[in-house]
Amino acid sequence: MKNIIKTILLSVAVLGMSSCSEDKILDLKPVNNILSPDAFTTPTLIESYMNGVYNAAAIGQYNSTGANGGRGYVWGAAYVEQGECRGEDVVNMATFYDLTYSSTFDATSANNVYYWVDGYRLINRCNLMIEGTTDAVAKGIITKAAGDDYIGQCKFLRAITHLELLTYFARPYNDTPGATHAGIPYRVVGVNTQAEIDSETVKPRNTVADCYTKILADLNDAETLITTGNSTAFASRVVGRASKWAAIAFKTRLYLQKRDWANVIVEGNKLTGAFALTADPYAPFQNTTGRNTSNSESIFSIQHAATSNPGVNAALASMLKDRALVCISPIIWRDADWKTDDKRREEGKFIYTAAGIKYTNKYTDVTNRTDAAPVIRYAEVVLNMAEAQARLSNSAPALTLLNSVRNRSLANPFPTAGNPVGQAYTAASFATDADLVKAILKERRIEFLQEGRRWTDIHRLQKDPIASVATNGVPAKVASAATPPTAAFVLGNSFAITTPVAAIPYDDFRFLWPIPQIEMNTNPGLGQNPGWN
Template identity: 25%
Template sequence: MNKRYIYSACLAVGLLITTSCEKFLVQDHPTSVYDELWWNTAADAELGLYRCYVGIPHGLSGRQIMFLDALSDQLVARQNTRGEYEAYVRGIQASNWDRANHIYMDNYKTIRRTNRLLENIGRVYMEEWKRERFILEARALRAYYHMELLMLFGGVPIVTTALSPENSYMKRNTEEEVYAFAMSELKACAEKLPTRYDFADRTRITSGIAYALMTRLALFFHDYEAAREASLKVIELGEYELYRAPNPADSYTNLFRYAGEENKERIFFRDQGSTGAFTAIGIPSEGGQTVLSPTAAIVDTYQLKDGRNLNELSADSIELFRRDPNHKDMRDPRLKASVFLVGDTFMSSTLNPFDNSGVNSNRLGIQYSTSTGYWVKKYLDERDKVNTASTRILDFMIIRYAEVLLSYAEALVELGEWDHPDVLYYVNMVRNRAGMPNISLNKYNSQEKMRQLIRQERSVELAFEGVHYFDIRRWGTWKEVMNGTVYGAVDPETGRRIEVETRTTNGERSFWWPIPEVEMLSNPNMEQNPGY
């Protein structure tokens, strides 16, 4: 592991940089007091555990989970002030790639915090039940941070102690070893963690969160039996349900707005995790900035309200829906809830990226406007335009119940049980909440057809939530969808879709992210991923 990352983990809020590396290693809490003096009371342990939670990523700032789908066929990212996502999709990212550096460092920094708490909490004066719960929370968080590293970088060092300089040159563990570690830790914690907390502690790790993380990790590594078991555990807890608004037609839309923020669908979420939404997916004419823009590929994925796909229509009808994607409001309601199309309105603005007359700050291609002719609608709420430092920001859902239901159905399909009654039951439950009709075995009458349907459902249900990037990699569709021309909306003057960019991602090289250059230079035992 990189010493710089280890040392940076030892810094606390307000701690000034010094020249003593040894001092860094023993001072990573807010008061800059040595461990021998710090770990005394339950309040000390509480603050130490809080710092373990700090590493949970935001959706649109910091680690910005939503931006991961700009590395897929769903989004295009512009403006490198938010990260060099364009370098990745062009296949030219190197070991100094800023996104890899940030996430690698941030995860190991927080892993170190969990290890320091676990090593010292035993001598803290506190109630035993609380100590045991803090230990479980820290272990589950440590497993989550290892899991995130594993799913991006492949095999990485498993770190279970607060390292000192003499043992910091760690080798990479294998993918299998990190997977086994993360799954084992999450399972052990899931079996003992509370299933719920009071409102004040609603962001703490629960049993359901641990099982949901196991589900996502197991799916990524094609361990479908483990994914089935873990997702079924979440369902059987009875703690979660799909959100439904007083007006059912608003359910999916309000799920990502303040109107539906407090809901039982969210399992794992970042408190106020949508900070920065107005400067990442905002509308320029309303004072926002557009960095992420949806592609034609995701717009085409939404079915019609009668359950037909675009490729089931006549050539003339396909062309009609390309020019006017939600013609006569005939498409899956999740499209309207997730994407701003040409002619839609937001606040006082009518969105027309092809209007070049006068002053149109929303026109295509100018700085901080759409690059595809579409805008992201999820997590963009009018209230954010006037938010101040004292205003509460919308939470960002990292894992929600709909994902778990689709994961359970997918695991059954991949295990050969594509016609299991639960597959139809849970897929239809997700579709019905959005206003879509049931599917039946009359149409989806084979494993392959059901597999493709569930992949389509995941793509539209979870669009722009940072899930699709991992899905296309584990599905093996990475090379297919991440090479070639990216298209946007149809230009009314030419009648053709605009060509946004050409992607030349090397699937083999880009499947795993590069180990950061600074890590490679400082750790002689570290090995780089192939191609870097």
């Protein structure tokens, strides 16, 4: 079967090439280099192919890098780095992330091009795995239970990757009534033949509403089908693999983005008792707790090893600590709502200081780059539910949920003889439900700093009557490719923050990334995002 598995760059449009014989089409192979027709002939090979799917999620390929070498697109590192650099709470210190940070990208910029490329490459691996596994079950090679588990894992990865791509290439759900505006193509066909390439290349965009419906269906299937790692004892869970818990957690994220507050709460309540916030807020990131794996809070993380990670040009500890390419922004560091004695400011735990500049210390293995990428943890689920309750004017449970995350980081949450006031929020802290929502949104910025959550929140909060970013689009930022003054990080002094990187209004075309030009060359009927034509 000569060259049968040459596919999948760019929503299976294969880098703009129309023939399987083109030199630029990259081979899609699992980690063990078994070609697709043979990959599903034994249980061992099927498991190896599944490992290849996770490898694609963790490593990605970037530009001309070889197989198993890349930049962590989508889930291994890039979603953290790109998601933060689109927002205002970090500073791009060099030129590496300047296009993302300054919104000076175009339809050929590698960072956004390969977000699309590797996102759809992963989706295609998932689709091939689903089809191959279904066939293997029919032939009796593996049991139906084993097959369902694999299929559930792939549906989970397919769903969350489509959801991630939507936040960069499509307007948020509430942009139009009924979310009838253009989304992205929702791919469910595995492509490894020329006929499939020809068919899938001309597939149009789904609407955002249709994408959400399909994402939810995949997550519901994943919740039902996956049996691996579903123990309620965290020591027995496999955080580096999809689980029913991860599917449920992502449904709280999806419903939050959809503004379906009631269902955020329904799904979040399913995780009660299965997960718990760690007493020490730094515990999920400590080496002793597996760097986002072996603790009661981590739900799904992408695992790395010394021999398999995004490398010096992408791994989280490399970019955010060792090479110090992105620091914490004075905008959030000096925010008055972030208490000066908050544990999340603690040097040597959350914070690493070099030459007076503050960096995240959530990712510390600069030698082997084994820090797992924290895709979703229970603190997010709790704050998702807190926001949903507050939006529904259920202030008491919202306050309890917010404080459960925030209080563990406070030096003096409750009144004592020496501190008769206490730092925890009370009902009297908020004059209105809107004020409570704003506090929850601020807490998200502090709690998930340098975890890739900022852009998703900015994106979903456009047109929101409460959020401060509702009319701002991409927020204004401090200078790019420059080191902030050390005085900006000294709390208690007077310092005026300047933001020469101007805000980009929501109605500006640069709010969205353009569909990559190599995709448009192959499928012009897809329709470029307005303004990028």
